[in-house]
Amino acid sequence: MSNQLKKVYLANPRGFCAGVKYAISFVENVQKNFPDEQIYVRREIVHNRRVVKEMEEKGIKFVQEIDEVPENSIVIFSAHGVSPEVIEKAKSRKIKIGDATCPLVTRVHRKAKKLKDTHQIIYIGHKGHDEAIGTMGEAEMYLVETENDVEILKDIIDSSKPLTYLMQTTLSIIDTQKIVTKISEIFPFVENPDKGDICYATTERQEAVNEMINSIDAMLVIGSENSSNTLRLFQLASKNKSSSFKVSSAEELIKESLENKGISVLGITAGASTPQVLVDEIIEKLKSFYPEVSVENFPDSREDKMNFKLPRELLK
Ligand code: SF4
Numbered sequence: 001m002s003n004q005l006k007k008v009y010l011a012n013p014r015g016f017c018a019g020v021k022y023a024i025s026f027v028e029n030v031q032k033n034f035p036d037e038q039i040y041v042r043r044e045i046v047h048n049r050r051v052v053k054e055m056e057e058k059g060i061k062f063v064q065e066i067d068e069v070p071e072n073s074i075v076i077f078s079a080h081g082v083s084p085e086v087i088e089k090a091k092s093r094k095i096k097i098g099d100a101t102c103p104l105v106t107r108v109h110r111k112a113k114k115l116k117d118t119h120q121i122i123y124i125g126h127k128g129h130d131e132a133i134g135t136m137g138e139a140e141m142y143l144v145e146t147e148n149d150v151e152i153l154k155d156i157i158d159s160s161k162p163l164t165y166l167m168q169t170t171l172s173i174i175d176t177q178k179i180v181t182k183i184s185e186i187f188p189f190v191e192n193p194d195k196g197d198i199c200y201a202t203t204e205r206q207e208a209v210n211e212m213i214n215s216i217d218a219m220l221v222i223g224s225e226n227s228s229n230t231l232r233l234f235q236l237a238s239k240n241k242s243s244s245f246k247v248s249s250a251e252e253l254i255k256e257s258l259e260n261k262g263i264s265v266l267g268i269t270a271g272a273s274t275p276q277v278l279v280d281e282i283i284e285k286l287k288s289f290y291p292e293v294s295v296e297n298f299p300d301s302r303e304d305k306m307n308f309k310l311p312r313e314l315l316k
Helices: 018-033 049-057 084-092 103-115 130-136 147-155 173-186 200-215 228-240 255-260 276-289
Strands: 007-010 039-042 061-063 074-077 096-099 120-124 141-144 163-167 218-222 245-247 265-270 294-297
Touching: 007 276, 018 039, 018 074, 018 096, 018 103, 049 061, 084 096, 103 130, 103 163, 120 130, 120 173, 130 141, 141 147, 147 173, 163 173, 173 200, 200 218, 200 228, 200 265, 218 228, 218 276, 228 245, 228 265, 265 276, 276 294
Parallel strands: 007 265, 007 294, 039 061, 039 074, 074 096, 120 141, 120 163, 218 245, 218 265
Antiparallel strands: none
């Protein structure tokens, strides 16, 4: 086994998705338009420490809950969305709201509102994730994370009432398909939505990993520990290439561990909330370890061209 890194392939698309860019520019624009006001953001605007730190340096204050935001000030909700309860709480404290929720998450909220009085709803998602908490606040839903969780619903779901499902936008395509199949097996009367809720960015980033996987020895996935889609990319890569690994910054990259893994061709991808600067810093570090290494885009890879426009009125 060679222990010298020779080539790095960059997956495309990787890193920032349209929803993350939207949320970041939402905050930047609110700060620009209200220069004299303290801007608060509830929870991490996107799940990346570097992004949050840079905003903190520009004066943005991050809070966990609305109670920490003074009355009459400005709060921005993160890309993951919030439950109606949080919105009500903010309104009751006369707080001006900027909603930076990704439009693709908002779409799932709208579906939930539409279904809540007519259907039983299964929600495929990850317990405790901000997006899951926000969406599940719209209606009564049964959370399932695994096929086994679907089994447990056997005695709970009422077969005389309509049933459907919604899902978190950042799930593993393969694992979700298995859960959907299980739901259809156990509840043959389930109404299948025309289209699942896994977003275009999650789908394309997972496809890019799949396309590259047979051409590399291991995949390096860059992203924060609490980023759902980063973890899904890592799971997908490790299933096929067990030497794959994940870092959240260049400091975590250690030459010895690369050499112990015997990697000659390394693929790199990044979660949808990972800024390109982190990828650049990691490439620089790899080049400092291996000055001869070649770095190129994986052949035939594509760009993420999706773009969401900010609303004309930023605050409500
Ligand atoms: S991963 Fe998908 S749903 Fe989440 S912010 Fe990006 S585009 Fe929106």
